[in-house]
Amino acid sequence: xxxxxxxxxxxxxxxxxxxxxxxxxISTTTISSAKEAVTLCIAMLxxxxxxxxxxxxxxxxxxxxxxTRRLRPLLKVLFPDIxxxxxxxxxxxxxxxxxxxxxxWAATPVGLKAMKExxxxxxxxxLASCDMCTFLIINISSLQLIPVNIIAYRSQxxxxxxxxxxxxxILVTFCSTLVGVAFSIIARKLSKKPKx
Amino acid sequence: MKFVVYLSDYIIPLLFFYIIGMGILMKRPVYDDxxxxxxxxxxxxxxxxxxxxxxxxxxxxxxASGVLLLISNALxxxxxxxxxxxEIVPLVIIKMFSSSAAxxxxxxxxxxxxxxxxxxxxxxxxxxxxxxxFYTMAVYYMTAGVKKTRYTLAGALVxxxxxxxxxxxxxxLM
Numbered sequence: 578x579x580x581x582x583x584x585x586x587x588x589x590x591x592x593x594x595x596x597x598x599x600x601x602x603i604s605t606t607t608i609s610s611a612k613e614a615v616t617l618c619i620a621m622l623x624x625x626x627x628x629x630x631x632x633x634x635x636x637x638x639x640x641x642x643x644x645t646r647r648l649r650p651l652l653k654v655l656f657p658d659i660x661x662x663x664x665x666x667x668x669x670x671x672x673x674x675x676x677x678x679x680x681x682w683a684a685t686p687v688g689l690k691a692m693k694e695x696x697x698x699x700x701x702x703x704l705a706s707c708d709m710c711t712f713l714i715i716n717i718s719s720l721q722l723i724p725v726n727i728i729a730y731r732s733q734x735x736x737x738x739x740x741x742x743x744x745x746x747i748l749v750t751f752c753s754t755l756v757g758v759a760f761s762i763i764a765r766k767l768s769k770k771p772k773x
Numbered sequence: 774m775k776f777v778v779y780l781s782d783y784i785i786p787l788l789f790f791y792i793i794g795m796g797i798l799m800k801r802p803v804y805d806d807x808x809x810x811x812x813x814x815x816x817x818x819x820x821x822x823x824x825x826x827x828x829x830x831x832x833x834x835x836x837a838s839g840v841l842l843l844i845s846n847a848l849x850x851x852x853x854x855x856x857x858x859x860e861i862v863p864l865v866i867i868k869m870f871s872s873s874a875a876x877x878x879x880x881x882x883x884x885x886x887x888x889x890x891x892x893x894x895x896x897x898x899x900x901x902x903x904x905x906x907f908y909t910m911a912v913y914y915m916t917a918g919v920k921k922t923r924y925t926l927a928g929a930l931v932x933x934x935x936x937x938x939x940x941x942x943x944x945x946l947m
Contacts, residue, residue, distance in 0.1 A: 586831040594838030602837040610833030614826040618818055626814035633810025635792045637801045689916045696917035703920040710925045713913055717904045718932035724901030730880060731897060736888035743784055744777030745943050746901040753902050753936035760928040
């Protein structure tokens with residue numbers, strides 16, 4: 578998929594550029610873009626290391642565990658089909674907290690564990706369970722509270738105040754997650770009705 | 774909305790203050806913990822570096838050749854009805870498939886319009902409230918051996934669309 582997308586972008590660009598006489602612009606851009614990507618990664622090294630360092634300290638003081646426990650009552654509402662003391666509650670909570678704190682690297686492995694457990698609860702059916710749908714919709718609605726990388730990119734490109742989008746983006750993320758949750762709850766109710 | 778921008782300045786310093794302060798109160802080796810996490814951060818960035826180089830070159834070629842301009846001109850008629858900048862439409866679509874490809878597009882918008890322009894700010898907010906729908910669904914459902922995903926895609930699209938609409942509304946208020 579990404580193979581075709583990438584090749585397509587380059588081939589279309591060069592063919593179109595040949596017709597519009599932009600070849601010299603393309604050849605300068607090709608080299609300068611590669612250089613720019615490296616400059617950007619150097620700026621990112623600072624911000625990402627700073628953030629992940631802070632999050633490691635947060636984990637050390639038990640912030641992750643504390644938040645995970647706080648999430649329990651909410652999980653009961655969102656995932657009514659999961660047995661109360663099942664380990665999957667733990668996985669889902671950790672996945673959500675890691676997402677909220679912007680720790681993508683910690684969110685995916687535990688999210689996949691959650692998915693495997695949900696599959697066992699679903700008797701390994703090829704049809705997704707309601708809980709799986711809810712879990713993924715919430716995940717995809719983006720839970721990330723502080724978009725560290727976006728702030729880094731903004732500062733790299735000369736923003737006057739790179740983090741001034743933070744308040745609005747938290748509000749929007751909250752709203753879109755709420756819409757995702759509402760959708761999941763309604764879809765769950767509708768899908769449980771007999772079909773005839 | 775002024776207040777929200779004002780509050781934005783406080784979130785990160787307060788978070789640092791709270792976490793480091795609590796760490797010291799709990800007698801944690803805060804500096805050692807920090808270094809350990811920072812090392813992991815380093816690895817993460819080094820890991821995405823090749824992807825970013827490849828994709829930024831591809832987007833650079835697209836822009837230099839004028840294809841991106843062609844696309845946004847074509848979309849202008851539709852999006853101007855909703856007061857939505859057509860330059861951001863490709864970003865929203867690509868984000869559903871690949872996060873790093875969307876990042877390259879975002880940076881391209883920053884370069885052309887500046888990160889503090891209306892387009893720069895709106896695209897920053899949209900990037901932070903959306904996820905890679907198709908990638909995430911593929912990875913998670915493959916793990917679970919699920920073939921029929923029922924209403925997951927519909928729900929994900931609704932949440933993403935809500936994010937885009939609400940971002941545009943809030944930006945209009947600022």
